[in-house]
Amino acid sequence: MAEEVVPMTMPDQDTETIRAIQGLENGDPSVRLRAALAVGTSPGPRFVDALVERCAVEPEFYVRDMLTWALTRHAAAMTVPRLIDELRSERAQARSQALHTLSKIGDRRAWPAITRALLTDADDEVARSAWRAAVVLVPEGERPELAGVLATQLGRGERATQLSLSRALVALDSVITPALRAAMTHPDPRVRQHAIATERLSRDPDAGFEFAIEEAKRVVALGGSGKEE
Structure with missing residues (x-):
């Protein structure tokens, strides 16, 4: 006798996740802002990659600021390693926003990732973000x-x-x-x-x-x- 195949249903949480991530990519900046606010208000591991990826391309300053805030609402154990990976991106905005967010999180485990190359980056915004992050994260002896x-x-x-x-x-x-x-x-x-x-x-x-x-x-x-x- 063949086994009965039970159709899979998507949990409400998954539906909300998809809706929030789609909101982060919406063409209307006010929709993206609300989506970032919603994600920061109800943080979860499933949002971290989407937030970091959006930081790299988001053109509006006030939306980027909300994306950073949303990331700071997540556990550093989830966000810091992902942001450190972003410091190797070829996209200047990705590096700059990752540095900015690391400075806001303030987790000194990120200090070794603030390299001389970032502190002397050819892009002024990246360098400025690296300077700010460095003075927040640097150990006393360094x-x-x-x-x-x-x-x-x-x-x-x-x-x-x-x-x-x-x-x-x-x-x-x-x-x-x-x-x-x-x-x-x-x-x-x-x-x-x-x-x-x-x-x-x-x-x-x-x-x-x-x-x-x-x-x-x-x-x-x-x-x-x-x-x-």
């Missing part, structure tokens, strides 16, 4: 080495990029002093200016970066190094 790597990027990019680097360096506190003092005598005036401005900002955070960089320009124009005699 802060001087990190400061040295970050100092190699002084003078890089436009004002927003330079401000990001200065903030990262200042967050490392006094360990940045040797690297900054060395950069104040660098042959490139942009490097000298940025080092001087960062040092000023570390001493007087309330002065603001614009004031610090303009003051640094005057010092360099007059042939100074910014070092106190």
Whole structure:
């Protein structure tokens, strides 16, 4: 006697999962935003890959922000390894968003994945995300080495990029002093200016970066190094 074949039915949970993942890919950004909010409100392992993959291609900043929030609502044991894998992506946005999300999760097990290659990435957004993640995740004993790597990027990019680097360096506190003092005598005036401005900002955070960089320009124009005699 042949066995009776019982038709398989899709559990409600699977239906909800498919609906949420489809929402993340919807052409309407407001629908994607609501889908990310729903996934973050009711997190589950089945959503992690879809969230990470959407981060790599999502064009809207506010939706990416919600995707990051949704990922932080999941267990780090699920998200951190997946995000570390994403750091090897050829897509700059994938690397940048993974770094940004790792900085928000704050799990220091991700620290070894913040490589020199990421800290010096040719894409400014990736590098800026790497700087922010690094200062959150770096172990105490490795802060001087990190400061040295970050100092190699002084003078890089436009004002927003330079401000990001200065903030990262200042967050490392006094360990940045040797690297900054060395950069104040660098042959490139942009490097000298940025080092001087960062040092000023570390001493007087309330002065603001614009004031610090303009003051640094005057010092360099007059042939100074910014070092106190």
